[in-house]
Amino acid sequence: MRFLLRRLLLPVVLSVALVAGAVSYASPSQPSTRPYSQSYFGDGNLPPGCIRDMSLDNPANECFHMRTGLNALDSPQVDVLVLVPAxxxxxxxMRVMRQSVEMWEGGIEQLAKRMKQPWLTEVDFHITVDALSGEFTTYPLVDPEIVLVGTNPAGGIGIGIDPAQFAGDIGIYDAQGVPCTSIENPFDFAAWEAIPGFDTHHEERSGTYVEDCGGAGGNVCFAINGAIDPLPGTTEVFSLFDLVSHEFGHCLTVGHVGDGAEGSWGPVPTNDIMSYNEDPPGLSKCVSSLDVEGFALRMSGYLxxxxxxxxxxxxxxxANDLPGDGRNPFQVQSPSDHIYASATGSPADCPQPDVGVLPGARVSWSPTPVTTTxxxxxxxxxxxxxxxxxxxxGTAAYVAKGKQPRRANGMVVDPAGDADSPFNDLRGLDVRVTNTQLLATVKVARLSPTSGTTGASSYSLIVNGRRFDSIGPAGDGANTYDNGAETFLDGVSTWNRAxxxxxxxxxxxxxESFGNVAPYYVGSTSSVQNAKRVVYVDDTAPSGQGRIGVTGRTLRAVKGPQQATPPTGTKPYALSFRAKDGNSFALSQSNGGLGSLVSDPHVFSMSVTSPSKVELTLDWSDPVSDLDLTAQPGAGDPVYSSGGKPDTLVLPKVQGPIELEVNPTLVGPTGTTYTLRAKITPLGKDRDRDGLTDPGDACPTLPGPLPSGCPDIDGDGVPNGKDQCKRLPASTATGCPAPASEWIRVLVDGRQVHKVRMDRAFGTGRFDLTVAVPRGVHRVRTVWLDRTGALTSVVREVR
Structure with missing residues (x-):
């Protein structure tokens, strides 16, 4: 992959104080990253253990889901124009925005090789940086694929542009000279917000806009970033580097991973650059293997x-989930294949940008991989x-090299006076693992008087890269926010002011439900926080990216609760819903309609087998309170309730999963309880009596299993008429299993007697087989191999 940078004019060096740009790498005390196994492309070709259902409430959903196909990038030669305001x-x-592009290019190149997708390295990024004085030497702009624009929060003019001279316009033309778009003052964020089609998908000062140029120009994607740093290294929410990198990813066609404004699903890989989350704490993000899979979907049409x-x-x-949410395909990935463009594959080792006020050394965005397992x-x-x-x-898995934690407890003392405020000055961290819990005590010089408001302190625990924020009120109680699950947890943290x-x-x-198992690498941070958003990390214990390594006994396997199966047939039925901790809200949970940024709503899931009319009724006890109901059908837009009391909502024809949200818009002084009920009326007849009514039955006169209602001899969900492998169950579009990439081979006295495919679900492969071995003493060798050859083997003597 070739990298081309063309600076039009030399930048002006400003007389300002030096703030060094640091390149930070994690301590060796980090969880090891498994090697990437293989890519799973093609509708239905899901990684072992993964399912299409992306609901947060489904315990069987343990994989990552990325929305794809956001923009119509139409060339592997990606011309990028970077524009920054005065x-x-x-x-x-300008340097930070340029590095965001370099991070994507370097990360794609590094991971494409590790993921055995070398063809992706042929994608080239060509960056043109806006001049800091005079004029645009390339004005008007010809056929860029992506334009990165930094806008001043209060508007303002761009560098080198005189609005009077250029009528406040920036023009984009295609390769044939056909006018494509003209944006009045591109450095004014409000000007972008006023354009029809501008996507403020985060409800923050950022977004994307795509213009379909005429002639041979193709599409131009504008990535607008309104949160220019008020101070070096900080923004309204994120660092400028992460914000620009995220929006640039959208222009590369990849979408969110479960925590965007268009909807929530899970689990969320919070370290991913396409996650709207501040993890990893205190570090900038880099490209992940899931990002590369999403990008590969688009580029495969041009290479x-x-x-x-x-x-x-x-x-x-x-994509392996082509139906997705009914609007965009989704790419599903196993957490065991989720690695990052760092030397170790860990997000804690991502290369860090040069963000000093004066330029530092150039950053290498394609670090040489090292083997940690x-x-x-x-x-x-x-x-x-x-x-x-x-x-x-037996089992086959990758395990960490070198020594691993053996103790169940550990502690560290942190130096005093190394924070901006005594409320953020961490003095130590003590960690202990029991058979059931991970216990940690963070010592602080002085606890913050309050938390959760602008400028207040919060204290976080990081467990194998997953961050838990403790946000304390005026008393000793505390709220704990799990950034990975995007939810508050009751009783998980407490403050002791004395x-x-x-x-x-x-x-x-x-x-463990999120794949987070021993050994645990634990750290802590203190932050200045705005609601649930970290403004900046002030202190860490252990220092930097160090971690305390602890371990514990393996948890016994338990069976999770059985999921309720929705009724079939034509008979109407009713449902009622109950939250885990009861259907009630307190005064303190009023969120004024601002949703989970202030206080989490109660979320429920339901599913209907056949196309049905669903009538929902929400009622509550306190006449002063006001609750609101929203329904999100799996393949449709959110539907909002009537706003009355009781609150009602009707879905005239839906099928499949539905997510319901009860929002505590206003809760009276005494609090309130509520009831939520649903009446489901299946539509149409069921002529073949297979439980699926005719409007949703692809074979209304031939009985067959869900989801199609058509005969399916191997029960893999692919009807016989479309199944090219009727006797081999597989959920792919063809009904045939995807090619194997790993096997178990058995040799008896040096002669192969058995070879069987092995799929590793969440990083671990399991096998249980029998082979013919004559009586007497024989050497039986069991070999784990992949497409490169034998990985390891075990020899046993059998009599």
Whole structure:
């Protein structure tokens, strides 16, 4: 991948104080990252253990889901124009925005090789940076694919542009000289907000706008970033680098990963650049393997992916969840394949941008990968079956190299006076693991009087990269916010003002539900926080990116609660909903309609088998209070209630999952309880009596299982008429299993007697097989291999 940078004029060096741009790498005491196994493309070709359902409430949903296809980027030669406004830190802003593009290019190149997608390295980014004086030497602008614009929060003019001379306009033309778009004062954020089609998807001072140029110009995507840093290294919410990188990702066609304004799903990879989250704490983000998969979907239409000398439909990749949310396809990825463009694959080791007011050394955005894990094959003692065969049972997984934590407790003392405020001055961290909980005590010089308002302090615990924020009120109680699940947790943290401590008690079972298992690498931070948003991290314990490594006994497997199966057939039925901690809200939970930024609503999930009319009724006890109801059908836009009391909402024809949200817009002084009920009336007849009514039955006269209602002999969800492998169950579009990438091979006395496909779900492969072994003494070798050859093996003597 070639990188081209063209500066039109040399930047003006401003006389300002030096703020060094630091390149920070994590301590070795970080959780190891498994190697990327393989890419799963093609509708229905989901990674082992993953499902299409992206609901936060479904315990079987343990994978990451990315919205794709946001913009119509139409060339692998990506011309990027960077425009920054006049400000005391204009050169630094321009440099940071340029580095955002370099981060994407370098990250894609590094990960494409690790992901065995070398064709992606042929994508080139060409960056033109706006001059800091005089004029645009390329004015008018010809056919850029992406324009990065930094706007002043209060408007203002751009560098080198005289609005009187240029009529306040910036013009974009295509390659044939056809006018494409003209934006009046591009450095005024309000001017962009006024344009029809401008997507303020975060409800923050940022967004994207796509213009379809005529002639040969194709599309131009504008990434607008309104939160220019008021101070170096800080913005209204994020660092300028992360904000620009996020919006640039949208122009590269990749979408959110579960925490955007258009909807919530989960779990959320909060360290991802496409997550609207501040993780990893105190660090800037970099490209992930999920980002590269989403980008590859678009670029496969323009590059010779299969190396046959031409670009055809055979090169085009397809998302593995093509229906997605009914509007965009989604790409689903196993957490075990989620790695980052750092040397170790960990987000804690992402290269960090140069954000000093004066330029520092250039950053390498494609660090050389280092190996932090090794393959391990575990085999139980072989046994003879009743028919004389030998049974082999075991697991295959990558484990960390080197020494691992052996102790269940650890502590660190942090130096005094290394924070801006005594309220942020951490003095130590003490961590202990029990059979059921991870316990941690953060020692502070002086606890903040209050928290959760502008300028107040909050205290966070980081467990294997997952951040839990403790936001304390005036008393000793506390609210705990899990950034990964985007939810508040009750009773997880407490403040002791007399002792100056914040104590966390996190259920290990809760951590395990998100794949967060021992060993645990634990750290703590103190931050200046605005509501649930970190303004900046002031102090850390251990210092920098250090962590305390602790471990504990493996938790016993438990069966989760069974999901209720929605009724089938034509008979109407009713449902009622109850929140985990009861259907009630207190005065303090009033959020004025601002949603989870202030106080979390209660969220429920339901599903209807057949196309149905759904009538919802929300009522509450307190006449002073005002609650509101929203319904989000899986493949449609949110539907809002009547606003009365009781509050009602009708969905005339829906099918599939529906998410319901009860919002405490206004809660009276005495609080309120509520009831939420649904009446479901299936539509139409069910002529073949298979439980799916005719309007939703693809084969209304032939009985068959869900979801199609058509005959499906292997029960894989692909009807016989479309299933090319009727006797081999697979959820792919063709009904045939995707090609294998890993196997278990068995040799008896050096001769292969068995070879079987092995799929690793969430990083661990399990096998249970029997092989014919004659009586007597024999050497049985069990081998784990992938497409490159044998990874490791175990030899047992069998009699």
């Amino acid at each position: 400000s005391p830190t204009a050169e630094r802003d 010779d992916r299969n190396r046959d000398g031409k670009v055809t439909r055979k090169d085009k990749l397809e 090794r393959p391990r094959l575990t085999l139980k003692r072989p046994s003879r079956t009743d028919d004389g065969r030998v049974r082999l049972t 002792a100056g401590t914040v104590r966390f008690a996190i259920s290990r079972r809760y951590l």
